[in-house]
Amino acid sequence: MALEDDIRGMSEKEKVVFSPEKEGKKELIFDQKETILKSAEIDGEPRRVQGSNEVFYIKLASPEVAGAIFKPASGEVDFPELGYWYGDYYKRERAAYLVDRFFSFNLIPPTVIREISGEIGSLQEYIPIHRAGWQIESLSDLVAINEQDFTKMAVLDFIIWNTGRSLPNIFIVDQNKQERLICIDNSLSFRKGTVLRAEGTDKLLSLKEIPEEIINNIEKAFSNRENLEILRNMLNELLKSEEIDNFFDRIERVMYKKRITDEDIADFSY
Template identity: 30%
Template sequence: MSTRELNLLTDGRVELVARIPRSSNATFLVRVSCGEDSSYAVYKPELGERPLHDFEPGLYRRERAAYLLSRHLAWDLVPPTVIREDAPLGVGSLQWFVECDFREHYFTLHTEAPEIHGVLAQLALFDVVANNTDRKSGHVLRGHDGRVWGIDHGLCFSAVFKLRTVIWDFAGEAIPEPLLRDISALAGAVPEDVAELLDDEEVAALQRRVARLLREGVLPIDRTGMRYPWPLV
């Protein structure tokens, strides 16, 4: 992604286009524009969040934290995401809209595109590090340029391990050494811009998850058969 995307998201005028259906929380397609330049983004205002017993209000901060974590790892698995205080419905996250074929999702991609299995396994590792509790199949996109993206990270970073994901095809496989090197620094310190979006217990839990991954060197196995989101897609 170029600086254009971040500039539009950070400084562009935000115009509501439509509400995105079938989302648990109020989610909107918006147009962001700076002068003659414009594009689409996904807006998730705090005002539209459903109250949850296990996550405090402000899920938009976790959307931003997931993007920053992916960027610090140089994995670029999460579309550019910013926090806007001046959006039409108040503070929330603004994420670059991925142009893709929405008939594709994790299950179809895993079956029909074996050449991207390495990236899918990398996304599985990212979800363990971030403690993603909601990796549905439809939250994995392949852009028209062929890049794979993970979206919808509002339910990440809990201090309690509650991983729920559809990406179990790589469970038990060894994590490639380059990826272990990428995450190793997180065991000692979480980047400040990520940590400031979480509480202290969540930061410490992230470090413990990374330390365990480094120690075991494999992607976890779900021995309960229960660690799936619903609906699956």
Template identity: 25%
Template sequence: MSAPERIPPGAVTPAGGAVPEAYGGPGPSAVLDLLASGELTVRGRIREASNAVLHCAVERDGARAACVYKPVAGERPLWDFPDGNLARREVAAYEVSRATGWDLVPPTVLRDGPYGEGMVQLWIEADPGAALLALVEAEEPDPGWKAVGFADVGEGRTALLVHADDARLRRLAVLDAVLNNADRKGGHLLPTTSGKLYAIDHGVTFNAEDKLRTLLWGWAGEPLPEEALGVLERLSADLAPGGALAARLAELITAAETEAVRARVTRLLGERRHPEPGGDWPPIPWPPV
């Protein structure tokens, strides 16, 4: 495995823009196959990321796509997650997302690359005009928005942080509760011009301890939609010992963490409500974007 210092420095930015998402065939299986076995060419490094995030092209037999490659060698150690394990958590998040049928996480695989083993994920072009989060100078959100809380915006002023009352975001809030996502920031939300919503950056998920930190608290305490309850029922079956999802997660996270996923799904089904912030862990990530 390549040493971290040999990974391109953060000053490098993606060259030539995004590679077109022409992955040579319909359906997720064709995309996953390309990501897993195509030739990876590094185009640059995303400088804003805390860990090494490389913008790449992947190509095989004329099929070509843009993707993100996060090598394990470029992961910074965290006190509350095992070293060299974030890439597998990204893949595990994709597997759970895929099992829900919501497909909120872009196709993601674990494979070898130019800098060793890492996760490779399809590049998603976000619609810059789609507004899902906002800071407003008001005491209550406007219709169509949900309040998260007040934020300090400097000079002794505060503003109300709100997110859209959007069914896609609500699905993501449920998924994050299942994943125990410790870092759902605004910059991780990628709405597309086609109306699809994707979510990225799932390295700090699946901890056995409750660490849910998110900007999507607008539905906290509200009843879960019937659609979400149906999805959770299916997840519960898939996560049972011997279930397909349970077997896949066993390859990526620990047995204790897989059991914690089962427990979270069971709790959500029992309470039938969106979770509320607890007192043992900061409920909102910092920085929030």
């Protein structure tokens, strides 16, 4: 498998497939690694990783996904200054991944929800990093590293209303001698009652026209009404209905205006 596929999931053609209907419900699977993350045997003891929340490295008995990052609901902490209280960050990690793949941003590693040792949480493919965001001076340096990925990230963060895109939550990976960005830690997303605070990705984006490729990908995915309905149903199990409505409003606004201004950001800040 090419490295591109390895990190970004399946090719465009086979991207969206239906899982066998579960209790009459259809689901979208974007990457075979989701199935592996959900079912592979766990090898050894979870190892604690440094994080604001409780975070664990899990070794999986699978050649395709050797390691994963587990964030149990029971280890989540409050962020009152953002209006965030623990208990459902893991669901937002999964919702952010679904949206990332549905609209072909392909910046977030495969993420599922799984119970491990009696604890429910998010399980995300472990990505070996080349350089971490915290090793660079500022967010604007990322533009020089990969402007296309940076713009994608800024649009994605607006759509999912990510209030936690700080430098440590961005990985820089080396892919075919090109540096690409990977977005981890999408736990503080979608929540009503917070101000978009993604270390200024929004500011850097402001007033610039969003590249056609990003708009086309969004429009293409959005026009598939059947899949869109399935996405909505999947999000229904993860987010509040008002949060889903706001998310769809932001998607439509991006498609309509093809840019994100300070006004748009203010309109969704509460």
